[in-house]
Amino acid sequence: MKQKPxxxxxxxxxxxxDGFKAxxxxxxxxxxxxxxxxxxxxxxxxxxxxxIITGRTRPDSGNLEWDTDHDLLKLxxxxxxxxxxxxxxxxxxxxxDHTVIxxxxxxxAGPRSIWHSLFGRVTAxxxxxxxxxxETIKLNTQAYRKAGELAHGQKQWLxxxxxxxxxxxxxxxxxxxxxxxxxxxYRTGELLLSLAGKHTIMVIEHDMEFVRQISQGRTVTVLxxxxxxxxxxxxxxxxxxxxxxxxxxxxxxAA
Ligand code: ADP
Ligand code: MG
Numbered sequence: 001m002k003q004k005p006x007x008x009x010x011x012x013x014x015x016x017x018d019g020f021k022a023x024x025x026x027x028x029x030x031x032x033x034x035x036x037x038x039x040x041x042x043x044x045x046x047x048x049x050x051x052i053i054t055g056r057t058r059p060d061s062g063n064l065e066w067d068t069d070h071d072l073l074k075l076x077x078x079x080x081x082x083x084x085x086x087x088x089x090x091x092x093x094x095x096x097d098h099t100v101i102x103x104x105x106x107x108x109a110g111p112r113s114i115w116h117s118l119f120g121r122v123t124a125x126x127x128x129x130x131x132x133x134x135e136t137i138k139l140n141t142q143a144y145r146k147a148g149e150l151a152h153g154q155k156q157w158l159x160x161x162x163x164x165x166x167x168x169x170x171x172x173x174x175x176x177x178x179x180x181x182x183x184x185x186y187r188t189g190e191l192l193l194s195l196a197g198k199h200t201i202m203v204i205e206h207d208m209e210f211v212r213q214i215s216q217g218r219t220v221t222v223l224x225x226x227x228x229x230x231x232x233x234x235x236x237x238x239x240x241x242x243x244x245x246x247x248x249x250x251x252x253x254a255a
Contacts, residue, residue: 006068007032007170007200008053013062015048015226022048023059024226030170035196037203037215037234040223041247046204049223050172054087055080086168088176092155096148100139100158103147104130107165129165137161137191153184157191170200177207189213208238222247 008030015023022045030036040046051057052064055077064072066083075083094103108126122130134140137157142150147158156176163171173192177185185207192201192214205211211220215234222230222243230240237243 006030007034007066009063009065010049010053011063011065013049013052013059013064015045015052015057015059022226023052026062026223026227028221028228030200030202032169032200033197035192035201035203035214035218036221037205037211037218038221038223039205039208039211039237039247040229044223045226046223047174048226050087050174050202050204053080053172054085081166084167084169085172086163086166086170087172087174088156088159088163089174092152092159094147094150094155094158094162097146099144099146100134100150100161101130101143103158104133104161104165107162133161133164136164136194138187151184153180153188156180156184156188160191160195164195164199168199170202171195173201173203175204175206177205177210185210186213 006029008028010026010028013023013026013028014021024045026045026049028049038046038049048057052059053072055072055075059073062073066072066085070083072080072083095106098106105122105126108129131140134143137160139150139154139157139161142154147155150158160171160173160176176188176192180188189210192203195201203214212234218234219231220234220237221228222237222240224246229246230237230243232240
């Protein structure tokens, strides 16, 4: 079998907006099963990088390989989604008028068969998978509630559940803790930790306490001006002078 060292490999990526380099010679590698946190000040290019991975934005140059032999830059957004790359946006994008279960079913079926997923028969295998996901995202007791009635944190977990239902191999999660209570943030961390290993996860986050919670013994990447400024264990990155200067420097100490 061919060796597959990286699930995702970005090399020499560049993207300018009106002459401004949002992504600047970016090299970034993810191994299968990894839970990677990406931090960096506002405007560092974090969201743009996710836009490039998901095919929403085209880079000006560079390479982006998936699972060794797929060139993501040749695929459109839908094809990338079908490769198993799922994205959770910062604000929840659940279907408010549908129940939690229906939202999960809609993701399971994929975007093509909405009618079938809502009104068709649910197979035994699907039921089992649904129960498993509800358990994972701790929404068992909310299964028949309308998604619009859920608390903010619960909506975010449902969205993570939707990525699981779509069988994403790579979960791209942009600022999950934004707007959450401390309790919700902590539980989100627990959820992501429980998924690590089974899925590959890239989390973009600002909340340093949350970053420490999910990054123990793992690699943290610091983006700055569209480039990797530092990468390594969370304690090392947090005590890196350059990181403190550009990212944490606004606070009196490294949070
Ligand atoms: P981050 O998510 O790290 O805060 P972004 O990737 O959103 O950073 O933005 C990086 C830079 O690129 C910012 O200066 C932003 O204004 C700029 N940018 C992002 N998307 C666009 C766009 N579609 N058009 C113009 N400028 C953009
Ligand atoms: Mg952003």
